Amino acid sequence: KKHLESKEFEIIDVGTYSLDSVDYPDYGSKAAELVAKKEVDKGIVICTTGIGISIAANKVKGIRCALCTNAYMAKMTRLHNDANMLALGAGIVGKNLALEIVDTWLDTDFEGGRHIKRVEKIMDIENTL
Template identity: 65%
Template sequence: MKVVIACDHGGFELKEIVKEYLEKNGYLVIDIGTYSLDSVDYPDYGEKAGQMVASKEVDRGIVICGTGIGISLAANKVSGVRCALCTNEYMAVMSRKHNNANMLALGNRVIGSGLALSIVDAWMTTEFEGGRHGIRVDKIMNIETKI
C-alpha cells in the first residue's frame, strides 16, 4: 500500500516517527514534507497530500500538524478526501469502518508518539465495512456537488 505523509513544522518530529514505523511495516511511504522545523504553512501540505489521495496517486494519506485541526481542514477541502482527525484508536477504527476515511490527521502537540503509532496501526489495518455505511459515505461525498 502506498501512503503519502505530510506535515508542517509543528508535526515534523511526529511525521518522522510515523514514517519510520510505516516503512518498517512494509508500506511504501511518499514523504512530501516539510523536512525541518522551519516554519511553513500547513494548508500547503494538507492540500498537496489531499490531491495525491483524491487522484489515487496513493492509497491513503497521513497529515500532521500541531493539533491536527488545521491540516485536516485543508485536506478536507480537496474534493474526494475524507480526512479524519483521530486522538485514539477507537476513532481511527471507526473512521475506517464507517466513514471510509482515506486520510488520517494527527496532532503532534496533542498525543504522544506511542499513542500516535497505535492510532496509525489501527487506521492502516482496518477495512471499510460498506453496506449501510457506504450509503452514508456516498451522501457525504454528494455534499461536494451542491452549491
C-alpha cells in the same frame, strides 16, 4: 515514517523537511491531492493540533480526512466513514499513541453495508455545492 517503512509501506513524503514554521495548508492539500488523484491509497498528515491540516485536506474533492486522537476513533472512521486520510496532532498525541492510531487506522477496512449510502451522501454534498 520509519515505523511505516518497517511494515513495508511505500511512503511518499511531501514534507516538511525541517522544524521551521510552515503553512500547513500547503502540505495538507499536497498530500490530499495525491489521494484524490489515486496516486496513493491513503494519506497521513500531521500538524501541531491536526485541526488545520485536516481542514485543508478536506477542501480537496474526494477527501475524507479524519482527525483522530485515539485508536477507537481511527477504527470507527475507517469502518463507518471510509476515511482516506488520517490527521494527527503532534502536540496532542504522544509518539506511542500516534503509532497505535496509525496502525489501527491502516489495519481497519471499510465495513460497507449501511455505511455506503452515508458516505455517498457526504460525497453528494461536495458535488452539489
